[in-house]
Each structure stands twice: as structure tokens, then as C-alpha cells.
Amino acid sequence: MDLRKVALVVGARGVIGTKLVEQLDSLPDWEVVGLSRRGGVDSPGVRHVAVDLLDPDDTRAKLSALTEVTHVFYVAYQDRPTWAELVPPNLAMLVNVVDAIEPVARGLRHVSLMQGYKVYGAHLGPFKTPAREDDPPHLPPEFNVDQQRFLESRSAQADWDWSALRPSVVGGVALGNPMNLAVGIAVYASISKELGVPLRFPGKPGAYDSLLEMTDAGLLAKATVWAATSPAAANQAFNITNGDLFRWSELWPKLARWFDLEVAPPLQMSLATVMADKEPLWKELQAAHSLAGTAYAKVSSWPFADFVFGWDYDFFADGSKARRAGFHEYVDTEAMFYGIFETLRRERIIP
Structure with a gap:
């Protein structure tokens, strides 16, 4: 019998986060806590917490009671005018979350990171297609890369593993x-x-x-939960696309x-x-x-x-790696x- 699972969805009110919360809430073996700047309306299976993730003190205070969390799903994002300016806030938010939750959530098993094709330089101009997860990196700045390196380094000294999902343009309603x-x-x-x-x-x-x-938000939610719970997906990155x-x-x-x-x-x-x-x-x-x-x-x-x-x-991008590892949904x-x-x-x- 599977152990109780409690998801902490960081960025629960965005296009990706909204659908991820819905997906987790639809499953019988999950409880969900959603983090966002403006909070939300609680339901029987979901409770919301308003937090300023750029403030490490506020993050620690708001997450201090979340001792039951087993899985962190990080889908938060803050926009900035330039690629270089994106790095400090988006890296800091992830670091603040892990710094706050790791000491209190002793049963933490997994941290899931939402990325994108910026890892391949798609935002800079023509890039190699189909992009694959093992393609060589490009010159920084790139916050997606810095976030993954942080998780790789931190998890090497911990009992939890990580995954990274790389969708194309996400289609959703939020x-x-x-x-x-x-x-x-x-x-x-x-x-x-x-x-x-x-x-x-x-x-x-x-x-x-x-x-x-493109990548449907519902499809991405299913893939994110799969990667966070499948041993075959641990400590890896996956392109997630509709399939057409x-x-x-x-x-x-x-x-x-x-x-x-x-x-x-x-x-x-x-x-x-x-x-x-x-x-x-x-x-x-x-x-x-x-x-x-x-x-x-x-x-x-x-x-x-x-x-x-x-x-x-x-x-x-090439989405076959996820299929080879066991995720076969398409839209x-x-x-x-x-x-x-x-x-x-x-x-x-x-x-």
C-alpha cells in the first residue's frame, strides 16, 4: 500500500499550477497545499497559503507548519524585463522554498521543477530541433539551468530526488x-x-x-505527477509535449x-x-x-x-524519452x- 502523499504546489494559481492542483486533487491518495502570492479559496482536498517567496523569513514562517509534505511541485515564476534579470528572483524563490521545507518535512521524497525550452536557447533564436534533454548547454544567463543545478547539488546530500519537466508553450485557461x-x-x-x-x-x-x-496544461499535470512518483523518472529531465x-x-x-x-x-x-x-x-x-x-x-x-x-x-523537441520511461499520454x-x-x-x- 502506497504511503500518504502530501503535495506542496508552489505557484498554484498560474496556468500550470491551477491544472496541477486539479489533477492532484482528483487522485485518491493525495492531499494538496497550494502556495501563491495571493492565496486562494480552500476546498476539502486543497488548502491555500499566501506567501512572498522572495522573502526568506516569510517563506520560512508560512511553511514551518507543513511538516507532512512529501512532494514539492515547483511551478512558480516571476517575470522580468531581461533574461539576466530573470535569474536572481527565480533562483531565490526556489532556494527559499527548499531551505524552508527541507528541515521541517522529514518525509520529503521529491522536488519537481518546471522548466521550458529556454534550456535549449529557444528564446534566443533558431535552435537545434528536435531538441533533446542531453543537448549541450548555451551561454548563461538562464535561470532554468541554475535552478536545476541547485536541485542536483542539494539532492545529492539529501534523501529526496528531483525531476524537471520541459513543456513547450502551455495551453490552459487560468x-x-x-x-x-x-x-x-x-x-x-x-x-x-x-x-x-x-x-x-x-x-x-x-x-x-x-x-x-504545444503542451496542454492537463497533459503536463499528469506528466508532472508521473515523473514525481515513478522510480524510472528520478533525477532526470523530460520534454513534455502534446505529441503533434x-x-x-x-x-x-x-x-x-x-x-x-x-x-x-x-x-x-x-x-x-x-x-x-x-x-x-x-x-x-x-x-x-x-x-x-x-x-x-x-x-x-x-x-x-x-x-x-x-x-x-x-x-x-523530442518527447520520446518520457515515452520510453513510461509516460504515454498525448493530446x-x-x-x-x-x-x-x-x-x-x-x-x-x-x-
């Missing part, structure tokens, strides 16, 4: 997140429809035909049809710029369609959308988008 592409597309399409204009792909010309992949590839040139017209929109030739434009004045229109759209009063800032991830739509190079990316749009419509976020 609002107020700086990296939520699907919600951005849904709002862009809804506003385009309200204005009576076709849905134009706004990225670089070459990006329309490059090969990409696509080009915007093929998928974009299908997404437009879902919104009953025509498409027109791509036109490169910054969504952060052209959508900056659309908040009044968004409020009018909300009133006209009796939508939830979601703040415009919480549904718009324009800088991230611009970043993704600017990839005029192939962007994908159709087109169906993933439709599912997200349907959820947003059902929850009255978009018309």
Missing part, C-alpha cells in the same frame, strides 16, 4: 498569467469579430509556416472558423501596441454579451503572444484549442 497564449488568441478573435475585421495572423512572415508544438506538430498557416484558419471569422493574409503587427487601446471596447463587449467582469489586464497576454508569433524558426493540439475556447465561453469570459 487568467492573469503573463504567458497564456490561448486566452490571448480568444480575446484577439473576439475583438476582431466585434470590429467586423478578419482574423489576421499578426506575427513575423516566416512564423506563419514554421513548425511548432503544426504550422500556423494550417491551424490559424481553423481557429478563425471556430469564431465564425474570415481570415486574411498575415499582417505583422505588435498586439501589445494595437490592443493597447481596446479596453473600453472590451468593457462594451462584456456588457453587450453579459460576460463576467474579468479585467482586461487579466485576459490579455499580448507581449507573450507577440513573442510566440515572432518565432520564424522551427520550435519543437491533439487543435482539439486542445477548441476545448480552451469552449471553457472560456462557458465561463462567460468571451462571447
